[in-house]
Amino acid sequence: MKITRAEVEHVSRLSRLALSEAELDSLTGEMDAILDYVEQLNSLDTEGIVPTAHAVPMENAFRADEVKPGFTPEQALGNAPDTAESAFRVRRVIE
Amino acid sequence: MNYETVIGLEVHAQLTTRTKIFCGCSTEFGRTPNSQTCPVCLGLPGALPVLNRKAVEFAIRTGLATNCRIAPRSIFARKNYFYPDLPKGYQISQYELPVCEHGWLDIDLGDGQSKRIGITRAHMEEDAGKLIHGETPETAGSSLVDLNRACTPLLEIVSEPDMRSADEAIAYLKKLHQIVVYLGVCDGNLEEGSFRCDANVSVRPFGQKEFGTRAELKNINSFRFIRQAIEYEVERQIDLIESGGKVIQETRLFDSGTGMTRSMRGKEEAHDYRYFPDPDLVPLVISPAWIEEVRATLPELPDAKRHRFVEELGLPAYDAEVLAADRNLADYFDACVTLAKDAKSCANWVMGEVLRKLKETDTEVVAAPVTPELLSGLLARIADNTISGKIAKTVFEQMWLSGETADQIIQAQGLKQVTDTGAIEGLVDQVIAAHPEQVAEYLSGKDKLIGFFVGKVMQASQGKANPGMVNQLLKKKLQG
Numbered sequence: 323m324k325i326t327r328a329e330v331e332h333v334s335r336l337s338r339l340a341l342s343e344a345e346l347d348s349l350t351g352e353m354d355a356i357l358d359y360v361e362q363l364n365s366l367d368t369e370g371i372v373p374t375a376h377a378v379p380m381e382n383a384f385r386a387d388e389v390k391p392g393f394t395p396e397q398a399l400g401n402a403p404d405t406a407e408s409a410f411r412v413r414r415v416i417e
Numbered sequence: 418m419n420y421e422t423v424i425g426l427e428v429h430a431q432l433t434t435r436t437k438i439f440c441g442c443s444t445e446f447g448r449t450p451n452s453q454t455c456p457v458c459l460g461l462p463g464a465l466p467v468l469n470r471k472a473v474e475f476a477i478r479t480g481l482a483t484n485c486r487i488a489p490r491s492i493f494a495r496k497n498y499f500y501p502d503l504p505k506g507y508q509i510s511q512y513e514l515p516v517c518e519h520g521w522l523d524i525d526l527g528d529g530q531s532k533r534i535g536i537t538r539a540h541m542e543e544d545a546g547k548l549i550h551g552e553t554p555e556t557a558g559s560s561l562v563d564l565n566r567a568c569t570p571l572l573e574i575v576s577e578p579d580m581r582s583a584d585e586a587i588a589y590l591k592k593l594h595q596i597v598v599y600l601g602v603c604d605g606n607l608e609e610g611s612f613r614c615d616a617n618v619s620v621r622p623f624g625q626k627e628f629g630t631r632a633e634l635k636n637i638n639s640f641r642f643i644r645q646a647i648e649y650e651v652e653r654q655i656d657l658i659e660s661g662g663k664v665i666q667e668t669r670l671f672d673s674g675t676g677m678t679r680s681m682r683g684k685e686e687a688h689d690y691r692y693f694p695d696p697d698l699v700p701l702v703i704s705p706a707w708i709e710e711v712r713a714t715l716p717e718l719p720d721a722k723r724h725r726f727v728e729e730l731g732l733p734a735y736d737a738e739v740l741a742a743d744r745n746l747a748d749y750f751d752a753c754v755t756l757a758k759d760a761k762s763c764a765n766w767v768m769g770e771v772l773r774k775l776k777e778t779d780t781e782v783v784a785a786p787v788t789p790e791l792l793s794g795l796l797a798r799i800a801d802n803t804i805s806g807k808i809a810k811t812v813f814e815q816m817w818l819s820g821e822t823a824d825q826i827i828q829a830q831g832l833k834q835v836t837d838t839g840a841i842e843g844l845v846d847q848v849i850a851a852h853p854e855q856v857a858e859y860l861s862g863k864d865k866l867i868g869f870f871v872g873k874v875m876q877a878s879q880g881k882a883n884p885g886m887v888n889q890l891l892k893k894k895l896q897g
Contacts, residue, residue: 336689338499375492375694381702387434387471390441392455398564399451408450409549409561412501416550416560 324357420620422651424586425578429571430603431611432475438543438570439466446609450563458568460504466697472570475602476516476541477711482596483536485520487708493698496690501562502546512692515540524588534589535577544569583647595719599744607638618650630664637671646671650678722747730760739768745782752789757796770813786820795823804834808880835882845890848873
């Protein structure tokens with residue numbers, strides 16, 4: 323086993339996914355199979371190869387420090403389920 | 418048992434770029450909520466972050482000024498967690514390969530001793546948005562999210578756990594604060610959150626090698642509160658251990674109202690950030706040429722300034738400290754010295770009258786109506802005995818109000834010092850004639866009365882007589 327049910331449960335909690343017992347069972351099996359498949363990469367000799375941080379062989383994409391027009395508050399809040407005082411409104415996060 | 422305090426500090430310095438770290442939205446403080454956003458900082462699907470080159474330059478500047486090694490190659494990583502102020506569900510930060518590492522700062526321990534505090538790393542990251550917890554009846558059950566601050570560039574500067582007291586922690590913070598403000602990379606405003614500090618505090622019995630379990634103190638927005646928070650936390654941990662308890666590793670919030678720290682996060686929110694390289698951003702490569710280009714633009718830093726003020730200008734250490742504390746003040750002083758030459762008298766005037774007046778009128782030194790040019794003009798008139806130091810203070814007051822030169826004021830008001838022996842002699846004779854009793858006392862050995870006579874003569878001359886000449890003439894005449 324590459325991954326335990328307890329780990330899947332933990333990761334689902336981190337991801338804020340509410341999974342049923344049955345889903346946890348099936349996902350544990352699926353994720354185990356995926357990890358097993360990816361495990362094949364470990365058979366390659368990667369001695370002296372720099373870890374890849376990005377799939378495109380490119381570096382230093384910069385922008386200049388110049389202000390560009392963005393959204394109005396109305397546009398920014400356009401998709402929000404709830405708003406108040408020009409802000410996104412969510413359930414209170416501290417007492 | 419005696420305990421040793423161990424402190425490590427994490428400082429978040431907000432970089433003074435005009436725009437955010439990965440998009441072109443303005444970073445201006447205090448605007449209408451959500452008026453400075455775009456698809457990138459709102460984390461809308463498909464939007465791609467692009468790194469602000471200026472933010473990188475500022476990170477290099479800070480790294481060089483804190484003796485860090487600038488990484489030739491660094492990468493950005495996603496730090497995953499859920500909170501309403503974080504639109505994407507992750508913060509773009511740096512993890513394994515930060516832009517600066519292995520630096521240090523020397524702090525002054527006050528008794529002429531200094532101590533080197535290690536800087537583990539400094540990495541670039543984006544800020545989160547701001548949460549306002551509803552205060553009106555209508556919003557009482559809500560938290561309001563303002564994303565203007567989301568994606569603002571931060572440099573997180575992490576120290577080694579090298580500090581052993583609140584005093585050392587404050588000395589380190591003040592030094593770092595002074596440097597980032599000098600560099601112009603951070604405005605240093607603690608209240609607005611431009612310079613934020615988290616303190617990792619633990620205690621251990623003296624002599625023990627291993628560190629104790631630490632608590633991370635957050636939410637502290639003044640140097641005074643940082644001291645309070647650390648001192649409270651040290652007491653709390655020692656009491657806990659002494660009474661048989663155990664310190665647990667946790668985040669604690671400082672409450673400036675009570676002066677206490679309290680636990681912030683429950684166990685279920687234990688950190689598990691699952692960092693991984695952000696595939697939206699390509700590696701950052703900093704060439705030696707770029708580093709040298711930035712190094713060439715570094716200003717003279719506070720330590721170097723203090724050293725120069727003492728070694729080259731002959732100022733006392735205290736003066737050097739006061740003058741170098743603020744870059745603009747130091748520049749003002751330097752400009753005065755260039756014009757007036759006499760460094761000590763410039764220092765006295767800048768630290769005395771100029772600072773007093775700036776404070777009194779709540780003025781920034783760059784906006785002082787008496788410019789270095791004007792001040793050096795005044796100092797020249799003292800040096801050549803046109804006016805006394807005392808009259809000079811009156812002239813200075815008027816220069817501050819009118820912006821006129823010292824010469825204009827001296828001329829217009831006839832303040833030129835009387836150095837004509839005949840005129841002063843006349844006054845001396847009058848004073849001696851008017852005070853026969855004091856003359857008798859003086860002659861019977863009460864030498865201190867000379868001050869009384871000088872005062873009278875100066876008064877009679879409306880402050881314009883040359884005090885040295887008055888003194889000389891009085892002594893001569895009184896001896897008969």
